[in-house]
Amino acid sequence: MSLSDDLYRETILDHYHQPRNHGTIETPTAQIEGVNPLCGDELTLYLKVSDQGKIDDVKLTAHGCSINTASGSMMSEAVLGQSVERAREIIESFKEMMLTKGETAELEGDLEDLEALRGVKKYPVRIKCALLPWNTLLEGLDTVNGARENNT
């Protein structure tokens, strides 16, 4: 049996079996629901952002497929402890990798792990699964921003 090797490579399965930062935050700065209307996948993202604009904590509860779960898990590792600005850059790099038709530069350094998801590009229907956590995070960061602007 030929398998979707690219899709189900070890890193992805590892994050799927043991998703990092899985759970909830009791008093989050933002709590966002993400839904993929195509397949009905749902996730809830919790963010704790400091006054200085640093992501102190991020947690996810997901009821999704392996790609969705693994992508959310990797994302949480990539943005935890980063500034909101840096997180936005990371989201942008990731979305560029997933959505650009041709080849894009390899993700390097602390984003190297995310390269494992590049194989998902071969399965256009599944790109949405991989992007759901990221789009939800983007929405969360917008909420946090809005709240901070209102406070000042």
Added chain:
Amino acid sequence: MFDSNQLIKDFPILAREINGKQLVYLDNAATSQKPKAVIDSICHYYEHYNANVHRGIHTMSEEATAAYEEVREKVGALIGTSDTGEIIYTSGTTDSINLVAYSWGRQNVLPGDEIVLTPMEHHSNLVPWQQLAAEREAKLVFLDLTEDGQVCMDSARKLIGPKTRLVAITQMSNVLGTIVPVRAIADLAHSFGAVVLVDGAQGVPHLPTSVQELGCDFLAFSLHKMLGPTGVGVLWGKRAILEAMPPFKFGGDMISSVAREKSRFNELPWKFEAGTPNVEGVIASGAAIDYLNKLGMAAVREHELEITEYALEKLGAIKDIVIYGPKEASRRGGVVAFNIEGIHPHDLGQILSDSAIAIRAGHHCCQPLMKDLKVMGTARASFYIYNTKSEVDVLVAALEEAEKVLGHVAVR
């Protein structure tokens, strides 16, 4: 009965290989494959008598009109009516149901009226009624399902009453496979003067169907799920009800005369067929019905009963599998929705696709039902005339392999 292994030869697409493996097509509840006769009839129309219908005096227009209208008789015969005025061509089941919701619904549903549905309706037999109910301040009422996905008749007797204006129910669920006792529900609804619409999208392609036996007032179905091309559906309605209904779409073909300020509308069924119709699609649908008639709908049902029984037994033996819907094949059509605990249906679908097995994974346009079943979605294998027991074996082997690839994940 017919031999599926012989029928396969009539379907060019079934010879296809994917990833070097023989295609196993088990997504028939989404759409069926088309026999060569249907594909050829489309080509023949375009190569020999392509013309608009009901218009020209020239030979080809007359030929096209005759072929287009002849199919109405075939459709009528298939569902047990000889009145071709009651057969309205639409673009599909969704279009048929919307026609009723807009034309009949806006005229007949009043504030406080109740529209009765089952919780397993396809979105196409739910969302139009939600819209209508919101507009007319009517109420949606849902019958209960039993544990194994059958309509609870006690709840029907309790919930269908004098306030019921419409009962809109599926003939056969596209997820659970449940065959609904339409007759009993229709009789109950009629005793309170309600109108009954049946969503036959899954039922008509797979079960011998007679509108007389169903006892309904409307029947909606699509031809693409029964060997025909996409873009053709049918709305059957009782003549008296259709005659009282206003047109739904306005324009050419649905009029008998037009003056600057006012028009007279055409008679049934053309009153509801505005604009140039899907001529090629309707003609090819005739070829599809011919093909099914050659087999006989009773034999189609018998074949599916056999393969569904086999699938329930083989799939049921897989570790950690949950199969939804009635336990006995006799109470269901050839649709088997399932989950393997700890594996998301999308992942299952993907891995099966690598083995050239096509199934559906997701919510099947039945999100409220998914919520009732407490799942995000399911995998679904659905059968038709050309499927064989050995394909069920291929499916089962691939599912066992999938469990190995993904490993078991504890429910979080």
